[in-house]
Amino acid sequence: MRVSTFTRLVALLLSTASLVLVAVLWWASKTLVSLEQQNTHYGALKNDIIIGLSGDIEDYLSTGDAQNLVDAKQRIETIQNQYLPSLSAQLQRQLNTRLQVLLDGIDGDYRALGKLSGNETALLDNALRQMAGSATSLINYAQQAPQDKRGSASRYIELAGDYYQGVLDLSLATQALYQGYSADKQVAVEQAVKQLNALAAEIENTENLGVMSEVDEDELFFGAEPEDLAGDIKAEIRSWPKRYPRDLQSTIEQGQIHQQGIMQLRTEVSSVVDVVIDAEQQLRAAQNVLKQRLLVVFGIAIGLLFILAAAVYWLQRSQVLNPLRQLRDGFATLIESNELNPIVSKNSETEVGEIADYFNQLIERQRNEVRERQEMLRVINEFMSDMSDNLQHIRSGAEQTSAHASHSQTLLGEVQRIGDDVNEVNSQVADNAQHTLTTMAQSLGFADAMLAASSTTEQRIEQGMQSLNQLLAGVEDVSKVLDVINTIAEQTNLLALNAAIESARAGEHGRGFAVVADEVRKLAQQTQASLGDIHAQLNSLSANSQRVSQHIGELATQAQAQTDNAEELKRNAEDISQSAEHANQVAAQATDYAHRQRDMLIEFERSMQDMQTQISASDTRVKDIHLSLQQQMQSIRASLGLDNQSV
Known part of the structure; x- marks a missing residue:
């Protein structure tokens, strides 16, 4: 091949390679932009579910504010209308099914969880306050005793102090049992209730001090007579310890129902989050496959460029450089070593x-x-x-x-x-x-x-x-x-x-x-x-x-x-x-x-x-x-x- 023909062929090959490389770069740029948009869209969906929806649900469970539940419902509807249509059919079906179940629960059973999210032990706290108030009333009653009843009044005050201490012990045992159930804690509560019942019986058997209630003139007109204040106080002291086990059992059952509802709600939210995370992993896997394809295409293009460069170099070496080197070596051998060897030329039709x-x-x-x-x-x-x-x-x-x-x-x-x-x-x-x-x-x-x-x-x-x-x-x-x-x-x-x-x-x-x-x-x-x-x-x-x-x-x-x-x-x-x-x-x-x-x-x-x-x-x-x-x-x-x- 003559040098002029080789020069024209190299120019044509380089132009073709440049066009192919431009096309590959345009396709790769378009694909990467599409992947970036997909990541942005899916990241917004993920943040809206994991951060927004989960945050609204947790705020509702912690505060009981129904507005948080309304915000969660609106967020679910926004997700269904804006994000789901752009997802794949399989992922769209999975998310839509779980979001619809969560939406039905928000409109139904889950609204009751907010009402119970306040003080779950309010009933027990009221009973304990009533028992403590009865002990205080008994002390006030004893302090109003006449002079000749001071001995019995001291006994009333002593029993009222023991009763008040028993109420404190019952409060501590109840709090420990509510924080975590165990047989020993249950026995401690029963012992405290038993002690209060025993004190109530002893107070019941103590003689009254003769402190009478005041009667209005209108009541006297209808035949009402003054009564000893000890009767009502003793009745309250006797009744509250008997009612307390039922109130405790009712509070524990309501707490269990509340916790089951919370666990179910969190499980449904977690299932939606799991679907999103699994879908994210699948999306990343698909994107990795696409990126690998891009790398393969780039590798092929670069490989073709290297092959083209190697072919051009080989042609240039075989058609131009080698004949010139042979001619140069022949001259150098003749001048330096005085060896008269002929120069070998593979193609005698070229200029060299x-x-x-x-x-x-x-x-x-x-x-x-x-x-x-x-x-x-x-x-x-x-x-x-x-x-x-x-x-x-x-x-x-x-x-x-x-x-x-x-x-x-x-x-x-x-x-x-x-x-x-x-x-x-x-x-x-x-x-x-x-x-x-x-x-x-x-x-x-x-x-x-x-x-x-x-x-x-x-x-x-x-x-x-x-x-x-x-x-x-x-x-x-x-x-x-x-x-x-x-x-x-x-x-x-x-x-x-x-x-x-x-x-x-x-x-x-x-x-x-x-x-x-x-x-x-x-x-x-x-x-x-x-x-x-x-x-x-x-x-x-x-x-x-x-x-x-x-x-x-x-x-x-x-x-x-x-x-x-x-x-x-x-x-x-x-x-x-x-x-x-x-x-x-x-x-x-x-x-x-x-x-x-x-x-x-x-x-x-x-x-x-x-x-x-x-x-x-x-x-x-x-x-x-x-x-x-x-x-x-x-x-x-x-x-x-x-x-x-x-x-």
Whole structure:
């Protein structure tokens, strides 16, 4: 492509891109203005509902002013007429349904909430004031008592003070219960009411003070008589505590109804607010999608501009800049490096291609003259290159050989160190084997002594068993003799008894014989008692002997096991002694081999050092030859004037 054609094409593309960009900017501006208007309209709707409508409802609930409810109704109608038509159909249906429900409630049940929004405890406050007033009236009544009733008047004043304190306690308990219900608070209220009823009963039973009411003359004309003021006061004091639980229950129920209505109203307002907030989120999501589309369109437009710029740059580079650079590089190469290379032109029909063609014809003439001189230099250059390569190979081989020799010396040092370690280990093994032999000899002596001791122990145990068996046999013989003596004692006792009987029959003549018979009988009884003790001791001795026999049997078993263990220990000691002797012999042989290996390694290391010296000298000579060859090649090139020309 010629430069003139390229210039006209670029102007046309830039004009088209400008028109497209203007159209995209106009569409984006119009879309953003529409989004801004939509946000403004919806923000006004949101503020009117969340701030205006909710504020009117809350003001109505807090003050009870019906004008706030009227303002809320007018605001709902304004929202339905002004804002809803511009919203989407789905959002319009949702808001219209909830606003209509709220509007119906404002015209109906919700108007009653304002009437109850004042003092919800007015009924209870009135009852408490009446009870406190009755206590005050009772005090005034007592203060008007005659002089002879001062004692009862003091009692009235005391009861009135207690009644007034009970009213205060009831007021505090009621306030706590109304603020938050709990069983303990309910019990506190009931206790306060019960206390007031008890005080009212005590006041009722107290005698009147004789303070009479005043009667007008007109009432006297109709037969009216003065009455004691205590009757009405006592009736009020008695009636108010009884009525108070009903008033409290009624107040609590009305408060619950009021709170339920308020909660329902706030729930409906909250549902409208929730719809508005959800719709706002949906609107923002839709706007975000639209904004993303705008960004995509802008991205596409900008991308197309970048693509257009890249295409223009590529065309300009390929059709104008590259040919000019090739022409410039050709001139620079000819002047600086004296290399006669032709300039390559992709399109010879352009202005730059024509210039390059004429320039290449001039270069071709110069190359023909240089080609003859290069042919002369080629043979010499090849010979010098081969010589340089051979020297380089020789030098590389010498360096590798030197490196291997150094590594071998390092390995020899490691082998020598390992040999020294092996010698030391062999010495330790030999010492340990000799020590093991000595220790095993001692162990064999200990094992023989243990076997002899075990054999002696078994013999003594056997002798002990024989002696114990003889003892048991003697115990049995003694038991038999004791049985015979016991039989004789029993017969002696019977004979003494018979003798006593016969002496009794003999009367006075047999008295001395009776004394002797009685003594004989006592001796026989003592003999039987002693025989019983001896027999018990023999039984205990026999039982202990049996246990000793059992222990001796167990001891014999353990002695036999000890003998077996001693024999096994002796066998193990003999095996270990043989192994230690063999290890000592092997360690001695290994030490001899290690000494021989060390002598051989020292001789090999000396040979490696001599070879390293020879390799270093050869490497130095090769470096000198290679440097001299390079200097000669550079001198030949300089003399022919071919230092910067290619072959």
